[in-house]
Amino acid sequence: MSYLFDLERSAQGLRLNRFLHALIDSSFRELFKADPEKAMQRLSDKEKDLVRRLDWKGMQDCGASFFCLEKLARTKGVSNPEMVAHFRGESLAEFLKTRRVPGAR
Amino acid sequence: MARIIGGIGTSHVPTIAMAHDRGKQDDPDWKPLFKGYEPVAKWLAEKKPDVLFFCFNDHATTFFFDQYPTFALGVSEEYRIADEGLGTRKIPTLKSDAAFSRHIARSLIEDEFDIAVFQDVPLDHGLHSPLTMMWPTQPDWPGKVIPLVVNVIQAPLPKPIRCYKLGQSLRQAVLSYPRDLKVAIVGTGGLSHQMIGERAGFNDEKWDLEFLDLIDRDPEKLARMSIEDFMRRGGNEGAEVIMWLIMRGALDRGARKVHQNYYLPMTTAMAVALFE
Numbered sequence: 001m002s003y004l005f006d007l008e009r010s011a012q013g014l015r016l017n018r019f020l021h022a023l024i025d026s027s028f029r030e031l032f033k034a035d036p037e038k039a040m041q042r043l044s045d046k047e048k049d050l051v052r053r054l055d056w057k058g059m060q061d062c063g064a065s066f067f068c069l070e071k072l073a074r075t076k077g078v079s080n081p082e083m084v085a086h087f088r089g090e091s092l093a094e095f096l097k098t099r100r101v102p103g104a105r
Numbered sequence: 106m107a108r109i110i111g112g113i114g115t116s117h118v119p120t121i122a123m124a125h126d127r128g129k130q131d132d133p134d135w136k137p138l139f140k141g142y143e144p145v146a147k148w149l150a151e152k153k154p155d156v157l158f159f160c161f162n163d164h165a166t167t168f169f170f171d172q173y174p175t176f177a178l179g180v181s182e183e184y185r186i187a188d189e190g191l192g193t194r195k196i197p198t199l200k201s202d203a204a205f206s207r208h209i210a211r212s213l214i215e216d217e218f219d220i221a222v223f224q225d226v227p228l229d230h231g232l233h234s235p236l237t238m239m240w241p242t243q244p245d246w247p248g249k250v251i252p253l254v255v256n257v258i259q260a261p262l263p264k265p266i267r268c269y270k271l272g273q274s275l276r277q278a279v280l281s282y283p284r285d286l287k288v289a290i291v292g293t294g295g296l297s298h299q300m301i302g303e304r305a306g307f308n309d310e311k312w313d314l315e316f317l318d319l320i321d322r323d324p325e326k327l328a329r330m331s332i333e334d335f336m337r338r339g340g341n342e343g344a345e346v347i348m349w350l351i352m353r354g355a356l357d358r359g360a361r362k363v364h365q366n367y368y369l370p371m372t373t374a375m376a377v378a379l380f381e
Binding site: 003004005006007010014017018021023024025026029060065066067068070071072073074075080081083084087088089095098099100101102103104105 | 119120124132134135164165166169170171187188189190191192258259260261300301302303305306336341342369370371372
């Protein structure tokens with residue numbers, strides 16, 4: 001049960017998750033695309049850096065919920081298999097070799 | 106009187122909706138999935154339930170962690186399709202039955218299941234990714250849906266036994282409604298998958314097949330397991346299959362599984378099963 005998203009993680013990640021969750025609003029997505037620094041202004045410097053680099057594991061370590069990370073991934077055109085590969089410390093190609101139907105994505 | 110004509114267990118993976126919307130029905134990588142839903146779609150077309158009661162989870166879309174309900178029932182006449190970061194799917198607004206939903210809310214609370222209620226919110230793929238595998242969207246949905254949202258994304262999660270008992274209480278709520286409605290119960294989620302941490306990409310086909318057997322033959326054995334057992338065997342996110350126990354608890358004791366399909370192409374084992 002590594003990385004279980006519990007109330008401690010939820011409290012730790014509330015600010016970051018609030019930012020990620022806001023990306024379901026198309027006007028906030030447009031702002032994030034046009035002026036990312038303005039969209040991220042409430043985040044800490046560490047969180048901003050993780051978002052800029054799309055460091056999925058780093059954001060998770062800061063309390064991001066996978067389901068909030070998905071909003072950022074969709075906004076940036078990143079697929080779930082790419083995120084999963086990142087968590088595993090693999091390239092997408094390496095990860096797909098472990099799957100039964102690599103084309104089903 | 107309202108009656109329960111059967112139940113459906115199904116995965117609600119977002120990629121199912123993407124494959125559907127991109128027209129991948131005959132793509133060899135996706136065909137085994139779509140073929141597996143055909144008997145369910147046919148059953149629904151023949152039995153014509155008035156209402157699909159959907160037990161599913163929100164994915165931090167409609168609800169956020171500033172306030173996250175453990176069990177929440179929708180009581181609106183309709184629900185919009187949520188934008189999850191890619192714009193909204195081009196499918197019709199979900200139609201519901203507010204009067205029936207309110208009856209269910211009153212009945213559950215009378216039976217000491219103190220659920221939260223919500224209305225006039227958009228709903229995410231947890232409900233409509235499986236729905237488009239079963240019901241046509243044109244010219245409009247052939248029936249109504251009632252949403253029950255279950256917290257399976259922020260621990261502590263409800264216990265499996267609580268989900269099963271909620272299903273039993275839901276059965277009484279449906280059967281006590283005076284209008285002549287045909288209802289099918291849908292439990293969504295799973296099967297095995299983990300999306301986070303070093304164990305991301307985890308699956309266990311042996312556990313999945315055991316689950317599909319027990320949900321039919323001995324659901325009370327599953328209900329007696331701990332949520333930690335479900336996470337260990339099916340992955341952190343795979344524990345969401347406890348929502349199938351709500352569906353199973355709502356069915357007649359004599360109900361049996363009449364169809365099942367299992368497909369594990371990528372990160373999540375995708376299953377569908379029909380009970381009547």
